[in-house]
Amino acid sequence: MIVADQKPIKDIKEMLRGKKKVLAVGCGTCVTVCFAGGKREVGVLSSALRMATKLDDEPVQIDETVVQRQCEKEFIEHLGEQLDEYDAILSLGCGVGVQTLADLYPNTRVLPALNTKFMGGPSEQGVWVELCQGCGNCMLEYTGGICPISQCAKQLMNGPCGGTGKDGRCEVDPDTPCAWFNIWERMDQLGIQDELMQIQPAKDWSSSRDGGRRRIVRKDLQKPELDEDI
Amino acid sequence: MDNIATYEPQIIAFCCLHCAYAAADLAGTSRIAYPPSIKIVSLSCTGRTDMGHILKTLEDGADGVLVVGCLEGGCHFQTGNLYARQRVEHVAGLLDQIGLESERVRMVNVSAGQGARFAELANVFAKTIKALGPTGLKMKPAAREIPLPSPAEDELTLLLADQKPAGKGAI
Numbered sequence: 001m002i003v004a005d006q007k008p009i010k011d012i013k014e015m016l017r018g019k020k021k022v023l024a025v026g027c028g029t030c031v032t033v034c035f036a037g038g039k040r041e042v043g044v045l046s047s048a049l050r051m052a053t054k055l056d057d058e059p060v061q062i063d064e065t066v067v068q069r070q071c072e073k074e075f076i077e078h079l080g081e082q083l084d085e086y087d088a089i090l091s092l093g094c095g096v097g098v099q100t101l102a103d104l105y106p107n108t109r110v111l112p113a114l115n116t117k118f119m120g121g122p123s124e125q126g127v128w129v130e131l132c133q134g135c136g137n138c139m140l141e142y143t144g145g146i147c148p149i150s151q152c153a154k155q156l157m158n159g160p161c162g163g164t165g166k167d168g169r170c171e172v173d174p175d176t177p178c179a180w181f182n183i184w185e186r187m188d189q190l191g192i193q194d195e196l197m198q199i200q201p202a203k204d205w206s207s208s209r210d211g212g213r214r215r216i217v218r219k220d221l222q223k224p225e226l227d228e229d230i
Numbered sequence: 231m232d233n234i235a236t237y238e239p240q241i242i243a244f245c246c247l248h249c250a251y252a253a254a255d256l257a258g259t260s261r262i263a264y265p266p267s268i269k270i271v272s273l274s275c276t277g278r279t280d281m282g283h284i285l286k287t288l289e290d291g292a293d294g295v296l297v298v299g300c301l302e303g304g305c306h307f308q309t310g311n312l313y314a315r316q317r318v319e320h321v322a323g324l325l326d327q328i329g330l331e332s333e334r335v336r337m338v339n340v341s342a343g344q345g346a347r348f349a350e351l352a353n354v355f356a357k358t359i360k361a362l363g364p365t366g367l368k369m370k371p372a373a374r375e376i377p378l379p380s381p382a383e384d385e386l387t388l389l390l391a392d393q394k395p396a397g398k399g400a401i
Contacts, residue, residue: 009327040282044324047285052328055366 070097136207256345277310
């Protein structure tokens, strides 16, 4: 899932300066699961902002709604009917949700209430960790299902650096396990440590952000064009 | 809020049905007084306390919110009161960001047999809220005449300082 975190109240309050009526829009997918922008968080943030702006003598009316998926236009089309009465949308979606709203409603100011952090999952209750950087060229088959791109600070491809502690922790952060320590242990558990002796060539980063904005085209799923002459 | 002199704070107490609600009942049947301005909302467990409930309560006009759960270690659902404490502390942090005094929300723990303790905590909390005055949502801070208490004078903090978790075999 995409993991996000709420911006500080003072930053959001600054964004709302001069606005009279704002629609807070949550998202029922990833940010609900990571407790950053679901129905409950929309309620808490809206209430906090209504009080904060009232205390500043610049009250903002904040109405609340949640859509099932903010990153697809079909799920946010119905919002258009009521947007005329709002000065802005405060999106509690990830960066994708904010941009989808802004793209569909170019005449309405869309403000982000969250900082989108990473693609990851919960490691324990209340803790989320990054698990994928979307490099576009997955190599998890070589590393026992543990990603050295997202979990190793140096994104090493062929074993650990010299910064692995005796306890298998990374020198960058003692709370972070060394990805390559875990990969070695996992491959040992699977009985395929010898596969790690195969040298991985330098990674082609053109499939990652180095290649600019990425997109996927699936011709089999695209809307067919009707030939007028037939 | 027209007159600060006749001001009586509105306090909502979210009380666990298994302990605090029974303690409040015991205080009543024992004729131990606590302020009538404290309105009790019973919950099946303080673990049911939602941060949105606390904020909305303050937004809708309450001056203080007290969450009263079982003694730590004595929760009917084991950890509900511990979750509640974390949420109350989070809301207190939010109030600081909003510009309201974080002392307006507190979590305290009592057992079902501690009617007198419930009344004591309720009285002290009501006194603290009265000293804080109405929230800025109802009255501009400049209009207040009662000075805010310093943290060192916060009686509830002092009262809770000797409160120990119930632990194994408590009650």
